[in-house]
Amino acid sequence: MVKIKVKINGETYIREVEENRTLLHFLREDLGLTGTKEGCGAGECGACTIIMNGKSVNSCLVLAPEADGAAIETIEGEAKQGKLSKLQQAFDKHHAVQCGFCTPGMIMTIKELLAKNPKPTEEEIRQGIEGNFCRCTGYQQIIEAVQDATGQRKEKGDLKYV
Amino acid sequence: MLCEFTYLAPKKEKELLDILTEKGPELKLLAGGTDLLANIRLGVITPTIVVDLKKIPGYNVLRFDKKAGLEVGPAVTINQLKDHPDVKKNYHILTIAAEHLASHQLRNRATVIGNIVNASPSADMVPALLCLEASVVIVSKEGERTVPLKEFFTGVKKTVLRPEEILSQLLVPEKHTRAKGGFFKLKRIQGHDLGVVGVALLKTKDEYKCGISSAAPTPVLVEGIPLNTPAKKIIDKVLGAITPIDDIRGSKDYRNFMVGVYIKRLLEELR
Numbered sequence: 504m505v506k507i508k509v510k511i512n513g514e515t516y517i518r519e520v521e522e523n524r525t526l527l528h529f530l531r532e533d534l535g536l537t538g539t540k541e542g543c544g545a546g547e548c549g550a551c552t553i554i555m556n557g558k559s560v561n562s563c564l565v566l567a568p569e570a571d572g573a574a575i576e577t578i579e580g581e582a583k584q585g586k587l588s589k590l591q592q593a594f595d596k597h598h599a600v601q602c603g604f605c606t607p608g609m610i611m612t613i614k615e616l617l618a619k620n621p622k623p624t625e626e627e628i629r630q631g632i633e634g635n636f637c638r639c640t641g642y643q644q645i646i647e648a649v650q651d652a653t654g655q656r657k658e659k660g661d662l663k664y665v
Numbered sequence: 666m667l668c669e670f671t672y673l674a675p676k677k678e679k680e681l682l683d684i685l686t687e688k689g690p691e692l693k694l695l696a697g698g699t700d701l702l703a704n705i706r707l708g709v710i711t712p713t714i715v716v717d718l719k720k721i722p723g724y725n726v727l728r729f730d731k732k733a734g735l736e737v738g739p740a741v742t743i744n745q746l747k748d749h750p751d752v753k754k755n756y757h758i759l760t761i762a763a764e765h766l767a768s769h770q771l772r773n774r775a776t777v778i779g780n781i782v783n784a785s786p787s788a789d790m791v792p793a794l795l796c797l798e799a800s801v802v803i804v805s806k807e808g809e810r811t812v813p814l815k816e817f818f819t820g821v822k823k824t825v826l827r828p829e830e831i832l833s834q835l836l837v838p839e840k841h842t843r844a845k846g847g848f849f850k851l852k853r854i855q856g857h858d859l860g861v862v863g864v865a866l867l868k869t870k871d872e873y874k875c876g877i878s879s880a881a882p883t884p885v886l887v888e889g890i891p892l893n894t895p896a897k898k899i900i901d902k903v904l905g906a907i908t909p910i911d912d913i914r915g916s917k918d919y920r921n922f923m924v925g926v927y928i929k930r931l932l933e934e935l936r
């Protein structure tokens with residue numbers, strides 16, 4: 504066991520953790536933050552995507568001890584005081600969520616993309632989410648949601664709660 | 666579940682080299698972990714110690730110097746290389762290759778040196794690095810040696826690295842800065858996928874150099890191609906140097922065919 508200190512969605516956690524624990528299992532099983540999903544467990548699907556020190560990463564391919572000292576953002580940090588983030592609202596409005604399994608990872612990947620590139624083109628959105636599989640939507644609704652959230656769609660955004 | 670191991674994260678290179686000397690054969694070095702953790706998960710490897718090299722100061726160096734060229738440390742990720750303005754300006758072929766590797770999240774973790782040491786026939790960074798005449802610096806407690814990248818690979822997933830050694834630096838000489846080049850990677854889908862075959866072509870001052878991945882047990886370099894060589898002759902020369910196989914990603918014939926297609930396209934871009 505090793506002791507690690509991580510900041511998750513602004514809150515500091517100090518925990519003893521097994522050295523072979525992935526960050527994904529640490530979040531889900533040790534901390535009960537089950538918003539982050541496990542699909543493949545091997546870097547292929549992106550369901551486990553979180554933001555670590557400002558970068559989106561596959562948490563299934565990070566060891567919990569590697570995250571010692573890191574600042575982490577997960578889907579649990581998106582909604583504030585019960586109010587969905589702009590990106591979440593756009594996903595809702597555009598039916599970009601069907602089964603929802605890919606959504607937490609998808610949102611975190613797009614969040615990092617938008618931090619660097621606030622108005623991505625359709626191609627840049629498609630490339631950006633290359634590592635996030637969605638088996639339901641066919642991606643189109645997700646792309647439209649991102650375009651709406653970034654003010655790039657003509658039908659003006661009557662995003663529900665904004 | 667991953668097998669049980671001890672996690673170490675030395676903060677000094679000396680400490681790392683001591684561990685390597687003592688425990689080399691039973692440990693595995695951890696850079697981005699995108700290959701290592703995937704293999705541990707599959708049970709392909711079961712190290713008793715995992716040594717994280719990212720906490721060593723200086724291992725994150727990514728520096729370009731007009732005289733010395735490019736220096737890349739063991740903790741530098743594919744995205745760091747891809748987004749570096751000096752790399753884009755002076756070694757554009759590397760930027761192009763980096764864009765082809767896996768997905769954005771993977772590139773945020775995967776290191777350039779991990780891609781080399783992994784020694785996969787399909788390693789995306791290697792064909793371009795071979796064209797640029799890159800070399801690697803290998804250190805152990807006993808000392809240091811520099812090996813040209815083209816002599817580094819000895820087979821599928823095999824290299825000249827010994828268990829007590831670490832690849833501490835990748836060096837790309839200034840020789841071919843601003844040389845025009847390109848890289849094509851054939852994939853089964855538009856999204857992220859390992860290459861079916863990959864072709865890098867670099868036009869230097871006096872020759873073409875061609876690097877090919879997924880077409881032999883190790884990535885292959887074909888050099889000394891005079892600039893006025895007709896496309897057909899270049900293709901024949903390259904096809905003579907590779908030995909692709911039929912596998913789950915594609916057939917031998919398809920690979921050979923696409924190498925020809927890509928060389929033609931790259932020549933059109935570069936001529």
Ligand SMILES: Cc1cc2nc3c(=O)[nH]c(=O)nc-3n(C[C@H](O)[C@H](O)[C@H](O)COP(=O)(O)OP(=O)(O)OC[C@H]3O[C@@H](n4cnc5c(N)ncnc54)[C@H](O)[C@@H]3O)c2cc1C
Pocket residue numbers: 545546547693694695696697698699700701702703739765766767768771774775776777778779780781782783787788789790826830831832833857858859860
């Ligand atoms: C889903 C997925 C998709 C992928 N897609 C691609 C792709 O499209 N193209 C591609 O080329 N690769 C791909 N890969 C493979 C992998 O991501 C890359 O090879 C990556 O660059 C490896 O770097 P790393 O830092 O993650 O290596 P690690 O996993 O940390 O290390 C790889 C190996 O090298 C050793 N090692 C690492 N650094 C050193 C060092 N400095 N000295 C000595 N030994 C060292 C490790 O011990 C280990 O054995 C993919 C992997 C996954 C999981």
Ligand code: FES
Pocket residue numbers: 540541542543544545546547548549550551552561562563564
């Ligand atoms: S669970 Fe991590 S990428 Fe699929």
Ligand code: FES
Pocket residue numbers: 599600601602603604605606636637638639640
């Ligand atoms: S909504 Fe079901 S996988 Fe994307």
